[in-house]
Amino acid sequence: xxxxxxxxxxxxxxxxxxxxxxxxxxxxxxxxxxxxxxxxxxxxxxxxxxxxxxxxxxxxxxxxxxxxxxxxxxxxxxxxxxxxxxxxxxxxxxxxxxxxxxxxxxxxxxxxxxxxxxxxxxxxxxxxxxxxxxxxxxxxxxxxxxxxxxxxxxxxxxxxxxxxxxxxxxxxxxxxxxxxxxxxxxxxxxxxxxxxxxxxxxxxxxxxxxxxxxxxxxxxxxxxxxxxxxxxxxxxxxxxxxxx
Numbered sequence: 492x493x494x495x496x497x498x499x500x501x502x503x504x505x506x507x508x509x510x511x512x513x514x515x516x517x518x519x520x521x522x523x524x525x526x527x528x529x530x531x532x533x534x535x536x537x538x539x540x541x542x543x544x545x546x547x548x549x550x551x552x553x554x555x556x557x558x559x560x561x562x563x564x565x566x567x568x569x570x571x572x573x574x575x576x577x578x579x580x581x582x583x584x585x586x587x588x589x590x591x592x593x594x595x596x597x598x599x600x601x602x603x604x605x606x607x608x609x610x611x612x613x614x615x616x617x618x619x620x621x622x623x624x625x626x627x628x629x630x631x632x633x634x635x636x637x638x639x640x641x642x643x644x645x646x647x648x649x650x651x652x653x654x655x656x657x658x659x660x661x662x663x664x665x666x667x668x669x670x671x672x673x674x675x676x677x678x679x680x681x682x683x684x685x686x687x688x689x690x691x692x693x694x695x696x697x698x699x700x701x702x703x704x705x706x707x708x709x710x711x712x713x714x715x716x717x718x719x720x721x722x723x724x725x726x727x728x729x730x731x732x733x734x735x
Contacts, residue, residue: 494518494525497532497539498611501546502590505615517542553587554608554722555580556707558714561698565596565605576605579717594618594704595626595680602716603628603701604709606730616731617704620656620679624731627703628675628685629663632694635671636660640692644675650687655679658688670697705730 492500498509498518512518516526519540532539534548559565563574567588577588584591590609594617597605608614616622636644647657659676666672675685689696702709706729707722714720722730 492532492534493528494520494530494532494539495528497534497548498541498546500552500610500612501539501548502592502609502611503541503546505611507615509611512541519543552608552610553584553591554606554610554613554727555584555591555719556712556714556722556726557605557607557719558709558712558716559597559602559605560716561600561602563717564599565593573599576607579719581719584719584721595701596682597701598683598686601686601699601701603699604704604707604712605701606704607719613727613731616733618680622731623678624705625703626677626680626701627708628677628699629672629702630675630685630689630699631666631670631672631697632689633670633697634694635668636662636673636692636694640694643692644688648688648691650684650691653681655681655684655688705732 494513495506495509498504498512499506503509504512510528513528514526516524518525520530520532521538539546557576557579559576563576565576567577569575580588587609591607592614594606594614597603606617617624641660644660645657648655656679661674663672663674685699686696707726
């Protein structure tokens with residue numbers, strides 16, 4: 492397989508970022524620096540390093556769904572020693588933790604669906620706005636959104652350092668006036684974007700949960716908080732609408 496494809500499948504980075512790594516001269520194949528993207532790798536015989544660290548091919552593609560609890564951080568190592576999502580991995584996947592990256596970070600106070608995989612191309616398709624994969628969030632805020640607020644969300648909000656793209660927004664039943672609940676659907680997913688949009692509208696979020704990525708939702712997965720499991724090929728296809 493081509494060198495960038497090899498790096499992506501090994502969990503180093505997405506295909507596009509892997510190509511940049513090759514062009515930067517950071518990759519060695521059997522001891523020789525390679526910068527040609529057409530270079531081919533035999534995963535069973537060749538030795539590949541990135542920044543002098545060995546890269547080993549994944550024995551198989553791993554795609555996991557996690558129902559991340561509130562209070563767990565999406566990082567490998569936390570200076571504050573809070574629990575991390577990697578600590579929730581079942582024992583059969585724990586040895587592969589070093590090759591597993593995540594599609595879209597959830598902050599410590601946000602719960603819900605998190606996808607982890609050693610397939611960099613899949614993660615890039617989920618995360619990059621150009622692919623239009625929808626991320627669905629449910630939230631509760633302290634006061635109801637006005638029609639003006641909802642229009643602003645649908646048209647896109649200026650958050651200072653960037654303009655949040657337009658999103659779909661609708662009210663959910665059951666929240667009432669004291670804790671109204673809403674569904675927001677985004678095709679981008681910048682850091683703390685939902686929280687920042689609500690703050691810009693003068694709202695305080697009571698709770699925030701990501702309930703779906705693409706066509707895959709937590710109800711279909713039937714994952715309790717803290718649970719993790721591998722996805723089937725049809726479930727992986729549901730993430731992006733493309734064949735697994």
